[in-house]
Amino acid sequence: MHPAKAPRPLGERARLRRSHLLEVARTLFIEQGFHQTGIAQIATASGIAVGQMYRDFESKEAIIAAICEADVEAWLEEKALADAVAAQDLDAIRAWLERFGTRDQPEDRCRLVAEIVAEAGRNPRVADIYRQVDARVRQSLSAALAALAPDGISAKHVAAVAEYILTLGAGAVCRRIVHPQQCAEQIDRFVDAAIFNDLEHLLRENRQLLDGEGIEGNQARCIGRLKGKR
Template sequence: MDDQQLLPSRAEMRREHLLEVARALFITHGFHQTGMAQISAASGIKMGQIYRDFASKEEIIASICERDVADWLEEEVLAAAVKVGDIPAVRDWLDRFLRSDEPVEQCRLMSEIVAESGRSIRIAELNRTVDLRVRDSLAAALAAIAPESEVGGEREALVDFILALGLGIMMRRTFDPNLKVDPLFGYVSAIVDQRIEALSA
C-alpha cells in the first residue's frame, strides 16, 4: 500500500474538521443551543455541503459518538488479549475502563447525549447501540478473567454495577470538574476485584 492510499481524502478531512468544530460547540453550548448555521459559520463549511455529508444534527452527534466510543473502548485491543488468553492485558483494559478519567469536556458531552435520549429517537437508538457494545466488551473481559462469573447471572450483575458506577462518576464530574477520580477508582477497582475473587473461589 503506497502513501497516497494512507492519506485521508479531502472529503474525509472536511468531515473530520466539521465533527471537531461541532463537538466543541456542543460541549460549550449544548445540543439545543447549537444550530446547523452556527456549525457552518464556525467550521467555514457551507450549509449545503454539511447536509450532503450529514442528513441532520442528530447524524453529526451520532458520528461524533461513534468515533469517540471506538477510540475509548479499544475493542480490538480487548479482543486480541482475550483471543490469546492474555489475562494481564485484559485486566489492564478493565482497569483503564474502570478509571473514569476522561477529560471533563468528554463527560459534559456524554451527559448531553444521555439527556438527549429522552427527546430524540435517533439519539436513544444510538445510546442503546453504544450500551450494547460496552456491555459486550465488559462481559468478554469478565468472562476471560473469571469464567465462573456466568453462574447465576453474576457476570451480568457485575457489568450493570460497573456501568452504573461509571455513569454516576461521569455525571459527578460534570457537576464538579475538580472531583478527585483516583480515590473513586480505588474503591471501584477493589469492589470489582472482591467480586471476581468471590466468583473464582
C-alpha cells in the same frame, strides 16, 4: 440488474473536512447543548457550507452518531480485546480492564456524555444512538469479565457484574461534572474499591443480589443492621 457499487473511500480532503466539522460540532454541543445548537451555527463556526454539511451528514443526529463512533472506537479497542479473549491472554485482558476503569477523562468529554444522555431523554433518534453505544461497551466489558471469571459463573451473573460496573461508572462521570475538583479523588477511590479492588469477590459472591434475586430481603437485613447500631 447491475450490482450496487461499493461506496468510494473518502479522499484526504473530505476526511479532513468531516473531522474538522465533527470537532466544531463537539465543541458547540458541549458549550451550548445539543438541543440549542443548530446546523446553521455549526456551518458558521466550521466555515463549511450548509449544503456540504448535509452531503456529509444528513442531520444533527448523524453528527452525534459519528462523534460517538469515533470516541467509542478509540476508547474500547474492541479488536485488541477480542484478540486477547480468543488467545486467552489473561494479562492483556486485565490490562484492558484496568484501562477501561481509568477515569482521567477530560471534563469536556464527561460533559458531552451527559449532554447526549440528556438529549436521549427527549430525542428517540439520539436515544437509539446511545443504546447502540451502550450495547457495544457492555458487550466488550462482559467479554473481558467472562474470560476472567472462575469456572461455574453464569453468563447472567457476568452480565449483572458488568451492569454494576457501568452504573457506578456513569454515576462517577456525573459526579465529576458537578464536582470537578472537590471530590474527584474521593470518587476515584470509591469506584476503585467498589469495582476493581473487589472484582474477584463480585464475580464469585453476591450472586443472588447481583442476579436480581433476594434484593428485598438483602435490603431489609442491611437496614436492620444499621438500626441496630443506634
